[in-house]
Each structure stands twice: as structure tokens, then as C-alpha cells.
Amino acid sequence: MADLRINFAGIRSPNPFWLASAPPTNSGAQIHKAFEYGWGGAVWKTIGAPVLNVSNRYGAWHYGGQKMLAINNVELISDRPLEVNLREIRDVKRHWPDRAVIVSAMVESTPEAWRDIVLKIEDTGADGIELNYGCPHGMSERGMGSAVGQVPEYCEQITRWVMDVAKIPVIVKLTPNITNIVYPARAAVNAGANALSLINTINSIVAVDLDTLEITPNIGGKGGHGGYAGPAVKPIALNMLSALGTDEVVRRSGLPISGMGGISTWKDAAEFLLLGASSLQVCTAVMHYGYRIIEDLCDGLSNWMDSKGFKSVDEVVGKSLHRISDFKDFDLAFRAVARIDPDKCIKCNLCYVACNDTAHQCIDLVDANGNLVQPYSYDVRSNGKLEAVGSRPQPVVREEDCVGCRLCHNVCPVEGCIEMVEVPSGRASVTWDQLTKARPEVGSDWEAMERYRKEVGIDIH
Amino acid sequence: MNDRQIIRPEEVLAEYYPPLTDHEAVVEANRCLYCYDAPCTHACPTHIDIPKFIKKIATENVVGSARTILEANLMGATCARVCPVQELCEGACVLNAEEKPIMIGRLQRYATDYVYSRGIDVFKAGPPTGKKVAVIGAGPAGLTCAGELAKLGHSVTVFEKRELPGGLSTYGIIVLREPVEVALAEVEMVKRLGVEVKTGMELGANLSFEQIRREYDAVFLSVGLGAVPALGIPGEEHIVDGLSYIEASKMNPQGLEVGRNVAVIGAGNTAIDCATVAKRLGAERVTMVYRRTDAEMTAYPHEYEFAKKEGIEFRFLTQPVRVIVEGGKVTGLECVRMELGAPDASGRPAPRPVPGSEFVLPADQVVKAIGQEKPALAQMLGLQTEKGYIKVNDDFETSLSGVYAGGDCVRAKGSASTVMAVEDGKLAAFAIHRKLVPLRAAADD
Ligand SMILES: Cc1cc2nc3c(=O)[nH]c(=O)nc-3n(C[C@H](O)[C@H](O)[C@H](O)COP(=O)(O)OP(=O)(O)OC[C@H]3O[C@@H](n4cnc5c(N)ncnc54)[C@H](O)[C@@H]3O)c2cc1C
Ligand SMILES: Cc1cc2nc3c(=O)[nH]c(=O)nc-3n(C[C@H](O)[C@H](O)[C@H](O)COP(=O)(O)O)c2cc1C
Ligand code: SF4
Ligand code: SF4
Ligand code: SF4
Numbered sequence: 077m078a079d080l081r082i083n084f085a086g087i088r089s090p091n092p093f094w095l096a097s098a099p100p101t102n103s104g105a106q107i108h109k110a111f112e113y114g115w116g117g118a119v120w121k122t123i124g125a126p127v128l129n130v131s132n133r134y135g136a137w138h139y140g141g142q143k144m145l146a147i148n149n150v151e152l153i154s155d156r157p158l159e160v161n162l163r164e165i166r167d168v169k170r171h172w173p174d175r176a177v178i179v180s181a182m183v184e185s186t187p188e189a190w191r192d193i194v195l196k197i198e199d200t201g202a203d204g205i206e207l208n209y210g211c212p213h214g215m216s217e218r219g220m221g222s223a224v225g226q227v228p229e230y231c232e233q234i235t236r237w238v239m240d241v242a243k244i245p246v247i248v249k250l251t252p253n254i255t256n257i258v259y260p261a262r263a264a265v266n267a268g269a270n271a272l273s274l275i276n277t278i279n280s281i282v283a284v285d286l287d288t289l290e291i292t293p294n295i296g297g298k299g300g301h302g303g304y305a306g307p308a309v310k311p312i313a314l315n316m317l318s319a320l321g322t323d324e325v326v327r328r329s330g331l332p333i334s335g336m337g338g339i340s341t342w343k344d345a346a347e348f349l350l351l352g353a354s355s356l357q358v359c360t361a362v363m364h365y366g367y368r369i370i371e372d373l374c375d376g377l378s379n380w381m382d383s384k385g386f387k388s389v390d391e392v393v394g395k396s397l398h399r400i401s402d403f404k405d406f407d408l409a410f411r412a413v414a415r416i417d418p419d420k421c422i423k424c425n426l427c428y429v430a431c432n433d434t435a436h437q438c439i440d441l442v443d444a445n446g447n448l449v450q451p452y453s454y455d456v457r458s459n460g461k462l463e464a465v466g467s468r469p470q471p472v473v474r475e476e477d478c479v480g481c482r483l484c485h486n487v488c489p490v491e492g493c494i495e496m497v498e499v500p501s502g503r504a505s506v507t508w509d510q511l512t513k514a515r516p517e518v519g520s521d522w523e524a525m526e527r528y529r530k531e532v533g534i535d536i537h
Numbered sequence: 538m539n540d541r542q543i544i545r546p547e548e549v550l551a552e553y554y555p556p557l558t559d560h561e562a563v564v565e566a567n568r569c570l571y572c573y574d575a576p577c578t579h580a581c582p583t584h585i586d587i588p589k590f591i592k593k594i595a596t597e598n599v600v601g602s603a604r605t606i607l608e609a610n611l612m613g614a615t616c617a618r619v620c621p622v623q624e625l626c627e628g629a630c631v632l633n634a635e636e637k638p639i640m641i642g643r644l645q646r647y648a649t650d651y652v653y654s655r656g657i658d659v660f661k662a663g664p665p666t667g668k669k670v671a672v673i674g675a676g677p678a679g680l681t682c683a684g685e686l687a688k689l690g691h692s693v694t695v696f697e698k699r700e701l702p703g704g705l706s707t708y709g710i711i712v713l714r715e716p717v718e719v720a721l722a723e724v725e726m727v728k729r730l731g732v733e734v735k736t737g738m739e740l741g742a743n744l745s746f747e748q749i750r751r752e753y754d755a756v757f758l759s760v761g762l763g764a765v766p767a768l769g770i771p772g773e774e775h776i777v778d779g780l781s782y783i784e785a786s787k788m789n790p791q792g793l794e795v796g797r798n799v800a801v802i803g804a805g806n807t808a809i810d811c812a813t814v815a816k817r818l819g820a821e822r823v824t825m826v827y828r829r830t831d832a833e834m835t836a837y838p839h840e841y842e843f844a845k846k847e848g849i850e851f852r853f854l855t856q857p858v859r860v861i862v863e864g865g866k867v868t869g870l871e872c873v874r875m876e877l878g879a880p881d882a883s884g885r886p887a888p889r890p891v892p893g894s895e896f897v898l899p900a901d902q903v904v905k906a907i908g909q910e911k912p913a914l915a916q917m918l919g920l921q922t923e924k925g926y927i928k929v930n931d932d933f934e935t936s937l938s939g940v941y942a943g944g945d946c947v948r949a950k951g952s953a954s955t956v957m958a959v960e961d962g963k964l965a966a967f968a969i970h971r972k973l974v975p976l977r978a979a980a981d982d
């Protein structure tokens with residue numbers, strides 16, 4: 077059994093899964109229950125400035141009959157009285173010494189306000205503080221949340237105020253609503269933060285009601301941008317995570333990163349670990365299914381680690397990071413082509429239409445006698461399942477024309493039916509960087525490019 | 538029969554499948570892969586663009602979905618219910634290989650019911666061509682042909698001998714599969730396209746062919762098939778005709794006399810329908826008597842399975858030879874056992890009686906459902922025939938120029954079904970259109 081314990085900037089927990097600061101961590105009673113289910117830690121719903129919430133504050137994006145691929149919210153930070161939160165935090169920590177109890181905070185941007193909240197949090201016995209620089213709505217209009225996270229100088233300034241007083245580990249939580257996530261991260265590093273976390277929610281408008289023409293969700297006739305989270309944001313979160321992991325400044329600082337944004341299953345979790353997260357936070361998946369999902373998050377992760385021979389979480393963290401590369405360093409001689417397994421193929425022709433309409437027109441329909449056939453070429457008088465199934469042609473890739481774009485592989489509904497097979501390109505390995513250093517004209521002149529292609533045998537029609 | 542009094546026909550014979558809810562329909566629609574050049578569409582005799590109509594359900598464009606269906610198949614609401622989908626679209630669905638096929642029939646019903654229940658017409662009559670077409674017989678073939686011609690701008694009159702239009706959809710398909718109202722709603726839709734439907738008009742009786750040919754630019758014969766043929770056994774006059782039996786179960790179920798112990802002769806889909814009606818209306822025992830085996834029966838496998846689930850019994854390799862009548866009442870059906878011999882003209886092993894194997898099957902009601910007679914009209918109008926059916930060319934034109942035919946009455950090949958009749962009606966309408974207004978037809982192509 078793999079060891080799931082982590083030590084994140086000095087904060088220990090029995091497994092890497094923490095509830096993200098959000099509705100699932102709104103109160104002591106909830107977190108007690110979550111810990112009973114086995115969550116390794118919880119980041120308390122952000123406390124700080126006084127707020128008032130509105131109704132209809134969660135929207136959701138549903139797709140293809142799947143509910144809540146993403147949630148969108150205009151919820152503010154905790155609307156419970158500060159003192160109540162602090163009392164419950166103390167109580168939870170006393171009951172659960174082995175779990176990570178981290179308190180998220182957001183106050184007015186003054187040194188006094190931050191000093192005051194830090195001291196109050198430390199007084200509860202909490203294990204750490206997370207600075208919420210991410211809330212993209214409401215709080216940002218009041219100069220907090222993403223209004224801070226979007227300006228590296230503010231990030232750095234406030235983090236310094238906090239670091240001046242804090243004795244427990246401080247995590248800076250970044251907003252994804254920024255052009256380059258690296259800048260606020262470096263600001264936090266410069267200010268001496270102990271750790272980073274990302275991503276908070278993404279600005280979004282989730283829908284317009286086609287009956288009433290109102291914004292969804294409808295808040296008394298109005299609506300506005302809210303924060304987007306859940307399965308749909310995972311790729312964005314993974315990209316930002318790897319951007320930090322591959323940044324020189326952040327990497328050298330050695331600050332651990334708590335990853336979140338779309339983690340729903342142990343598989344998502346493993347991917348976050350592989351790209352450098354060393355603790356994991358979950359919100360939307362818990363809002364969808366409840367605390368019970370922790371069981372498979374741990375069980376699945378542990379089984380996978382066993383099967384891969386990883387003994388501890390540390391061994392997994394960052395394992396795939398070195399593969400993150402810029403386009404200019406990809407091997408241009410790498411060649412893969414699509415290959416369809418006719419035994420698995422159910423002949424839906426989705427690959428055919430995708431390749432022919434939008435890729436490289438290199439999938440053919442071939443009948444039982446090996447003849448090419450056009451779609452819809454059956455006689456109108458032909459019908460019945462025997463004729464329809466019996467005469468149905470097989471899609472076949474013309475490998476010599478396939479550019480290996482992988483679209484067909486992506487659309488095929490059958491697992492393992494279209495494989496991208498690596499084939500020799502017959503060309504020497506070269507990256508764009510190397511190529512344009514050796515022959516700069518190739519990057520600026522189409523004729524030079526054509527000459528190069530002819531030389532190495534690249535033919536694109 | 539005391540227990541019969543508590544049986545309510547409107548309950549026991551009510552449509553078997555409930556409608557899909559909005560949610561069920563969207564979930565099922567989303568399961569469809571949206572295949573390209575989909576095999577389900579190929580398998581459908583009318584080639585409804587099935588992925589297209591299903592995706593429209595998924596996007597909640599249900600009117601567009603219904604239009605997609607009805608464009609290819611004007612009797613889409615009937616077909617959604619009566620088609621042997623296991624042999625057609627659903628049987629060809631690529632998901633048979635994976636899990637279970639999409640419920641295409643029930644989704645089709647969802648979309649077509651949507652427009653009918655809201656009174657939405659998805660088509661209107663075309664700009665008038667000034668041409669007149671007579672359609673004889675208001676079954677699925679005739680109504681489709683009439684509707685398609687009206688959409689193309691022709692002035693169409695349908696002559697129907699029965700009191701109600703709809704053909705076998707109205708009189709012959711058990712309510713369990715299709716309520717009468719569905720068939721009649723389709724008739725109304727066709728009428729709203731400007732088609733005139735005249736009932737109580739029988740060609741060859743109160744309607745003369747000469748007059749029709751004089752007054753109309755083209756004629757489409759869609760008269761279906763005839764009555765159940767005679768078995769030619771003693772006591773035949775005591776046998777109930779299967780088609781009338783079903784008709785009564787639809788039109789006047791209270792008045793339908795159902796035995797306690799019913800023997801049904803035949804093993805096609807109609808025979809199973811008769812047996813189902815008898816069983817559901819309170820018969821204690823229903824036995825189907827067939828001279829071949831289950832391997833040769835013409836009922837679809839899914840119908841056979843359904844019948845067994847209904848508790849219907851089967852006597853294979855059994856040939857009725859005489860109805861036993863005592864004191865004016867049927868008491869049994871004398872039968873002889875059969876054995877299979879060499880293949881006959883139909884390619885199936887020919888059954889032959891086992892000498893001395895006669896026995897009596899107790900029964901107080903005997904129903905026969907052994908097919909329908911070939912259309913008598915062919916002879917009467919002097920049309921060329923093929924195996925007794927009206928002979929037509931690829932354009933559905935008979936041996937008389939300008940006289941077209943389609944539906945069951947031309948079904949010399951393939952199995953007679955509603956959807957095939959619809960396809961005939963549609964293709965015949967296009968052929969008639971090409972013939973009557975060739976320039977316009979070419980321009981529209
Ligand atoms: C009991 C039963 C159950 C069936 N179940 C199914 C099923 O589940 N699924 C399926 O796909 N198919 C089923 N069928 C077959 C299907 O009903 C027929 O294939 C279809 O109705 C044929 O349509 P049609 O228009 O050719 O003929 P019909 O529906 O028979 O219509 C012919 C019409 O012409 C009229 N007519 C006849 N002669 C004249 C005349 N001289 N003048 C004026 N009018 C005339 C008749 O009254 C009738 O209304 C069933 C058939 C039967 C008998
Ligand atoms: C309804 C809701 C409320 C949230 N409130 C807070 C908050 O108060 N403080 C905070 O730092 N993040 C808040 N978040 C962001 C989450 O902590 C988390 O960063 C984000 O949801 C991404 O994770 P997920 O995809 O697992 O949901 C909130 C998210 C949601 C959906
Ligand atoms: S990889 Fe791209 S180009 Fe090759 S067959 Fe698939 S879709 Fe076509
Ligand atoms: S997408 Fe996959 S299953 Fe469908 S036809 Fe192509 S290879 Fe076959
Ligand atoms: S074959 Fe099945 S999955 Fe494919 S389009 Fe038809 S119904 Fe949908």
C-alpha cells in the first residue's frame with residue numbers, strides 16, 4: 077500500500093486531499109463530517125471582511141446530458157460572523173490533530189486588517205493560512221480577491237504584510253484570471269510566501285435563458301460574471317500548474333504547490349501530482365456528489381501508485397514535468413499515423429467525416445471487396461438491418477497521406493479502436509529551434525521552406 | 538364468463554409502451570453517436586435521417602426533429618409504433634455491438650407526438666400545378682402518396698371504401714401497438730394539406746374506374762390486400778376471421794365475443810395479434826396452431842418472444858382438419874400432426890401429415906389468421922399481375938399508363954409492412970409528379 081501522507085510546507089495530512097475553501101468547508105459541523113469520511117485536510121471557507129450573499133448564486137454548465145461539467149458562482153467569502161468561524165476552527169482543530177486545517181482569509185488591503193486576521197487565525201491553532209487573491213466577483217469590486225491577484229505588485233505587498241506577522245505556513249492562492257500566472261507567483265515568492273495554490277475560479281457567464289432572455293442564473297432580473305470551476309476547467313488548471321513548475325524563479329524557490337481546478341477522480345489527482353502539485357484541493361466534485369468521494373480518490377490513487385511502484389506521494393510529484401516543452405523544442409521528425417482496428421470498429425463513420433470534412437481527407441470507405449465507396453451510395457430501395465449492416469463499408473486510413481493530427485482518434489467512440497502508431501519518418505531528428513538556427517530563412521520565406529521540405533521529403537498537399 | 542366483466546379493454550389493450558418523458562428522450566438522444574451515413578438510416582425503408590432527428594431531440598428542437606422524420610416518412614407517428622424496428626433501424630444501430638441500440642422508434646414517437654399533440658403542421662401545400670390525382674384506398678400507402686402530391690401542389694382526392702380512413706393502421710393494428718387516434722391524426726394532417734378524403738367510396742362498386750381515369754390526370758391504387766382466405770376445412774363457417782377479430786377489438790371491444798379456450802390458426806404477426814387480443818380480453822387458454830415449426834413461422838422473433846411472455850401456447854407441426862361443433866357450439870379443433878419433408882416452393886421444408894395422428898384440440902373459439910387474399914381489383918381492372926399482386930415498374934406505374942400502385946397490393950417481394958407502404962407512396966408520388974409536371978420536377982431536383 078502506497079503511503080499517501082504528505083508534508084506540505086510543514087503542514088501534514090494523512091492523504092493529499094484537502095477540501096478547497098468553498099461551500100464544503102463552510103462550517104465546523106461540515107468539516108467534522110468530511111474528516112469522518114477521510115478527507116486529509118480542509119481549507120476553511122474564506123473568512124474576513126463582512127459580506128452579504130445573494131440567492132441563485134450557483135449556475136452550472138451541463139453538456140450532452142451530463143450534469144454540472146462546471147459550476148459558476150457569485151458567492152462571496154463566508155457570510156457567517158467572524159467570531160463563529162474562529163470558534164469552530166479552534167474546535168475542529170482540537171478534535172482532528174492529524175488533519176490539515178488551513179484557514180483562507182481575505183480582508184481589506186491594509187496592513188492592519190491583514191495583521192489582525194492573521195493573529196486571529198493563529199490563535200485558533202490552525203495549521204496554515206491561505207491568502208485568497210482569487211475571488212473574481214464581488215470581492216474584487218471592493219479591491220480584494222482577484223483585484224489583488226491580478227496585480228503582482230499588490231500580491232507582493234500584501235504577502236509581505238502577512239509574512240511580517242505570520243508564524244504558521246502561508247499559502248498564496250492565485251487567480252487564473254490573468255494573462256501570465258507566473259508573475260503573481262513570482263511576486264509571492266519574492267514576498268517570502270511558504271507555498272502557492274491554484275487555481276481559483278475563472279471569470280464566466282454560464283448561460284442566457286432562451287425563454288426569458290435573462291442571464292442564468294437570474295438574480296432578480298440581473299446576472300453577471302461568476303467564478304467557473306469543476307471538470308471543465310481541469311486542462312486550464314493543469315496548464316497553469318505546469319507553468320509554475322517550469323518557471324525558473326518558482327522552481328528555484330522550492331515552494332510547494334497545492335493544485336486544484338477540476339479534480340473529480342483519482343486520475344485527475346494523479347495528473348496534478350505528476351505535474352508538480354504536492355497537495356490537492358477539491359470543491360466542485362464534492363458539491364456534486366458529497367464528501368463520500370474521498371474514498372475512491374484515496375483508494376484509486378493508492379492502487380495506481382502500487383501498480384506503478386510509487387511508494388509515496390513525493391515520488392509522484394513532478395514526475396511528468398520535465399516533459400512539458402515549448403513547441404520549438406518538439407521533434408519535427410516525429411511521425412505518427414492513425415490505424416483503425418477493424419475488429420473493434422463499429423462503423424459509425426465519425427472518423428471518416430471528421431477526417432474528410434476537417435482534417436486531411438485520408439480516411440476512405442472500403443467495401444468487402446476492397447473497393448472504395450462513397451458515403452450514402454446505397455440504393456434507395458435497399459433497406460433492413462441485414463442489407464444495411466451487411467453492405468456497410470469499413471473506414472480505412474491511407475497512412476501515406478495521414479498527417480497524424482489525431483482528430484479521428486479523439487472522435488472515435490470505441491476505446492482503443494484508433495491508435496496513433498509511431499512510424500519512421502525517414503528524417504533526422506530536428507526541432508524548430510535547431511532548424512531555424514541553422515537555416516533562419518526557412519522561418520521567414522516560403523520558398524526556402526519549400527526547398528527544405530523537398531530536401532527532407534515532406535509533402536503536404 | 539364472470540371474470541370477463543372486470544376486464545376493461547381500454548386498460549388491457551391500451552398502448553403498450555408509455556411515451557418517453559422529456560428527460561428520458563434527451564438522455565436517450567444524447568446516447569446516439571450521430572453516426573455519419575448511419576446504418577440505421579440505410580435500414581429504414583423510408584431512409585429517415587435518424588441521427589439528424591435524434592440530435593434535434595437532444596438540442597430540444599423537437600419541431601425540427603418531427604419535420605426531419607415526416608419529410609422522409611409522412612406516417613412517422615404510425616411507423617414509430619408499428620415498425621419492426623428490431624429488423625430495421627434499431628437492428629442496424631452500431632450500438633448493438635456495444636451495449637444496446639438506441640430506442641429509435643420511441644424517440645420518433647416522442648418527436649411526432651410532440652407536433653400532433655400541439656397541433657403543429659410542419660408542411661403546407663405546394664403552389665398549385667393544376668393537376669388532379671385520384672388515390673384509391675386511404676391506408677398508409679395512399680395517404681402518403683396523397684400528402685406528398687399535395688406538398689408538390691397537386692390537387693388530390695382519396696377514395697376509401699370503409700367508413701374511416703387509415704387502412705390497416707385504423708382497422709388492423711392492435712391498439713396495444715397503435716391507438717386508432719394516432720392513425721386518424723395522420724389522416725387529418727394529410728387533409729390539412731388540402732387533400733380531400735371521400736369515404737364510403739369503393740372502386741368497382743359505387744365508383745367507376747372509367748370515370749376516375751377521365752376526371753383525373755393520374756391514379757394511384759393503394760387498395761391493400763383482401764380478406765383472410767378460406768382454409769377449406771369442414772366447419773369453416775364457425776371460424777372467426779382474424780382481421781374482423783382485431784377490428785372489433787379496436788372499434789367495439791365490449792362487443793367482441795372472446796372464448797375461454799381459443800385456438801388461433803396461423804403463426805404470422807397477425808395471428809400473434811389475434812392471440813394477444815384473446816388472451817388480454819380474458820381467454821384462459823390461447824393456443825396457436827401452425828403446421829410448420831417455430832423456425833419457419835413468419836412472425837418476427839421479437840413478436841414470438843412477446844407472445845410467449847403473454848402466456849400464449851404454441852402447437853407446431855399441427856394442421857387443423859375440421860372444426861368440431863356440438864349443438865351449434867364449437868367444442869374443438871381436430872388436427873393432424875405433421876412432419877417436415879423436402880423444401881417446397883417457398884424454400885421452406887414442406888410439412889406433410891403423419892397418418893393416423895389425428896387428435897382434438899379442445900376449443901370454444903377458433904380464429905384464423907393465415908394471411909390475406911391477393912387484391913381482386915387487379916383482375917377487375919385488367920392490370921398485369923405478379924404472383925397475384927399488381928405488377929408495377931420501378932416508377933410504381935402499372936401496365937396501364939398513368940395508373941400507379943403501391944403498398945401491400947404490389948408487395949410481390951419482401952414483407953408487407955406499413956413503412957414499405959409509406960415508401961411506395963412517397964416514391965410513387967415523386968414519379969407521378971415527374972410525369973405530370975416534368976419541367977417543374979426537373980427544376981426542383
Ligand atoms: C393485423 C395486422 C397487423 C399488422 N401489424 C403491422 C405492424 O405491426 N407493423 C407493420 O409495419 N405492418 C403491420 N401490418 C401490415 C400493414 O398494416 C400493412 O402493410 C399496411 O397497412 C399496408 O398499407 P396499404 O396502404 O398498402 O394498405 P391498407 O392499410 O390495407 O389500406 C388499403 C386501403 O384501401 C381500401 N380499399 C381497398 N379496396 C378498395 C376499393 N376498391 N376502393 C376504395 N378503397 C379500397 C381499404 O379499405 C383500406 O383502407 C399489419 C397488418 C395486419 C393485417
Ligand atoms: C461556490 C464556490 C464558492 C467558492 N468560494 C471560495 C472562497 O470563498 N474562497 C476561495 O479561496 N475559493 C473559493 N472557491 C474556489 C474553490 O476553492 C476552488 O479554487 C475552485 O472551485 C476550483 O476547484 P474545483 O474545480 O475542484 O471546484 C469557490 C468555488 C465555488 C464553486
Ligand atoms: S490522424 Fe488526422 S489526418 Fe490522419 S486519419 Fe486521423 S483525422 Fe485523418
Ligand atoms: S470512429 Fe472508430 S468506431 Fe467509428 S468508424 Fe471510425 S474507427 Fe470505426
Ligand atoms: S446507428 Fe445508432 S448510434 Fe448511430 S446514428 Fe443510428 S441510432 Fe444513432
